[in-house]
Amino acid sequence: MEYVISVLLSGISVGGQYALIAIGYTLVYGILRLINFAHGDVFMVAGLMGIYFTATMPYSVSIPLVIIITVVLGFVIERAAYKPLRNAPRMSVMISAIGVSYLLQNTATYITGGQPMTYPVIPFLAGTVNVAGTHTKWVVIITPFLVLALVVALNQLINHTKIGMAMRAVSKDFETSRLMGIKINSVISATFIIGSGLAAVGSVLFFTNYPAITPTAGAMPGLKAFVAAVFGGIGSIPGAVIGAFLIGICETIIKGLPSSWDVSVFSDAFTFALLIVILVFKPQGLFGEAATDKV
Amino acid sequence: MSEQLLKIENLKVRYGGIEAVRGISLDVRAGETVTLIGANGAGKSSTLRTVSGLVKPAEGRIIFGGEDITDKDPTYIVSKGLMMVPEGRRIFPNLTVLENLKVGAYLRKDDLDEDIEKVYEYFPRLKERSWQEGGTLSGGEQQMLAVGRALMGRPRLLMMDEPSLGLAPIVVQEIFRIIRQISESGTTVLLIEQNANMALHVADRAYVIENGMITTEGTGEELLKDEKVRAAYLGSTS
Numbered sequence: 184m185e186y187v188i189s190v191l192l193s194g195i196s197v198g199g200q201y202a203l204i205a206i207g208y209t210l211v212y213g214i215l216r217l218i219n220f221a222h223g224d225v226f227m228v229a230g231l232m233g234i235y236f237t238a239t240m241p242y243s244v245s246i247p248l249v250i251i252i253t254v255v256l257g258f259v260i261e262r263a264a265y266k267p268l269r270n271a272p273r274m275s276v277m278i279s280a281i282g283v284s285y286l287l288q289n290t291a292t293y294i295t296g297g298q299p300m301t302y303p304v305i306p307f308l309a310g311t312v313n314v315a316g317t318h319t320k321w322v323v324i325i326t327p328f329l330v331l332a333l334v335v336a337l338n339q340l341i342n343h344t345k346i347g348m349a350m351r352a353v354s355k356d357f358e359t360s361r362l363m364g365i366k367i368n369s370v371i372s373a374t375f376i377i378g379s380g381l382a383a384v385g386s387v388l389f390f391t392n393y394p395a396i397t398p399t400a401g402a403m404p405g406l407k408a409f410v411a412a413v414f415g416g417i418g419s420i421p422g423a424v425i426g427a428f429l430i431g432i433c434e435t436i437i438k439g440l441p442s443s444w445d446v447s448v449f450s451d452a453f454t455f456a457l458l459i460v461i462l463v464f465k466p467q468g469l470f471g472e473a474a475t476d477k478v
Numbered sequence: 479m480s481e482q483l484l485k486i487e488n489l490k491v492r493y494g495g496i497e498a499v500r501g502i503s504l505d506v507r508a509g510e511t512v513t514l515i516g517a518n519g520a521g522k523s524s525t526l527r528t529v530s531g532l533v534k535p536a537e538g539r540i541i542f543g544g545e546d547i548t549d550k551d552p553t554y555i556v557s558k559g560l561m562m563v564p565e566g567r568r569i570f571p572n573l574t575v576l577e578n579l580k581v582g583a584y585l586r587k588d589d590l591d592e593d594i595e596k597v598y599e600y601f602p603r604l605k606e607r608s609w610q611e612g613g614t615l616s617g618g619e620q621q622m623l624a625v626g627r628a629l630m631g632r633p634r635l636l637m638m639d640e641p642s643l644g645l646a647p648i649v650v651q652e653i654f655r656i657i658r659q660i661s662e663s664g665t666t667v668l669l670i671e672q673n674a675n676m677a678l679h680v681a682d683r684a685y686v687i688e689n690g691m692i693t694t695e696g697t698g699e700e701l702l703k704d705e706k707v708r709a710a711y712l713g714s715t716s
């Protein structure tokens with residue numbers, strides 16, 4: 184019983200961390216119809232910055248700084264690699280995103296020398312706590328509440344502010360939005376800023392549970408978050424969050440099955456099999472809108 | 479004679495190798511309702527889209543309120559008081575009726591309540607549907623919303639691209655009744671229409687555009703009586 188609770192707790196926590204990354208994918212897709220392949224690597228860079236900054240600065244300075252610089256990174260990537268291709272076919276932008284992904288990975292290899300880097304033990308996240316008879320890290324308890332708070336805040340922003348209204352308008356119709364005086368590029372920048380900021384928060388939570396960061400450490404969580412976004416219906420924020428929690432929980436359950444069954448090694452394969460099954464039966468995902476291409 | 483609000487000089491628009499607009503000059507004075515009539519593909523929409531900044535002209539100048547806006551972007555042009563009701567309505571289907579109206583006032587920082595009330599007076603049906611998503615409205619209601627949305631920007635010049643397109647005759651009549659009201663309330667209107675009969679009845683002045691060039695101009699009444707216009711656009715040879 185205690186084992187089941189601990190598996191569920193960690194599943195919810197991993198799911199919450201995927202959710203923070205998945206929102207970045209789904210927001211950008213909702214506006215630009217672009218799969219931002221570099222998003223997972225932005226997440227990895229945030230993790231590395233966490234290592235370097237916390238080594239020299241107190242947590243109260245270094246963690247906000249990680250978030251701020253990740254946000255700037257997301258903004259700069261969009262302006263430098265995607266904005267010049269605004270009128271190009273979507274495939275070109277996607278290739279540009281793959282290019283940025285490798286640029287970030289290679290830069291990380293250059294700086295770290297390719298060695299796995301150890302993520303710092305942040306006391307208020309890595310400390311242990313006793314819940315229902317099982318010992319777990321604080322981060323496992325904090326993650327779902329923090330994710331919930333951030334999602335509620337994001338929902339308020341999108342549904343009840345002027346910039347949120349502009350984001351929704353732009354996601355449907357670029358040209359008419361321009362005729363209303365909306366600056367498309369500012370709105371697009373805003374989505375990258377929000378997505379990168381959430382990924383930075385996610386990196387602090389995620390890497391606290393993982394001992395080391397390599398230059399490709401963003402690829403797998405990034406891919407799973409992307410799967411979560413597609414699973415939930417890409418473009419939908421609630422879809423991405425729910426998809427991420429489901430994938431996190433399923434994955435942890437498989438990893439937690441008795442070792443004599445010898446299936447835990449297949450947990451990643453399961454994640455993608457799940458995506459395929461969902462896409463066969465519900466091509467638009469759980470909460471996605473029926474496929475209508477942008478006019 | 480009142481001040482000139484919009485002046486288009488020798489406008490040429492090309493898409494690839496095709497010249498859609500081949501040297502149009504026209505002007506709209508403050509307080510007037512001017513209509514541009516012509517067949518499909520005559521260059522009406524291209525002219526309007528160029529004025530709004532969506533399309534860059536190959537040649538020519540566009541002067542609005544005494545300022546050259548030829549190469550300005552749409553946001554700047556909107557900020558100068560030029561609002562457009564786009565062809566095919568183009569309301570935001572995922573925004574509520576009220577939000578669609580607010581988006582029309584995106585660049586305004588003052589209080590919007592009075593203007594929202596005014597739009598609801600023009601179109602009481604929108605008030606009933608205030609919290610409905612734009613995409614759930616009927617075609618006629620969406621057109622009303624598109625007009626209301628543009629009015630929310632407090633336009634000095636309201637441009638409408640085929641507001642009657644695809645609507646039932648009775649709805650077309652209602653839209654034109656509102657256009658007349660808007661124009662009587664002092665807003666300057668530039669109207670593009672294929673429905674020449676309705677357009678010429680509300681317009682002070684009119685231009686006929688054929689193959690990217692203006693072929694005839696005059697007051698609405700003059701053009702209603704013009705033999706060639708009647709034959710080509712009003713479906714009557716008598």
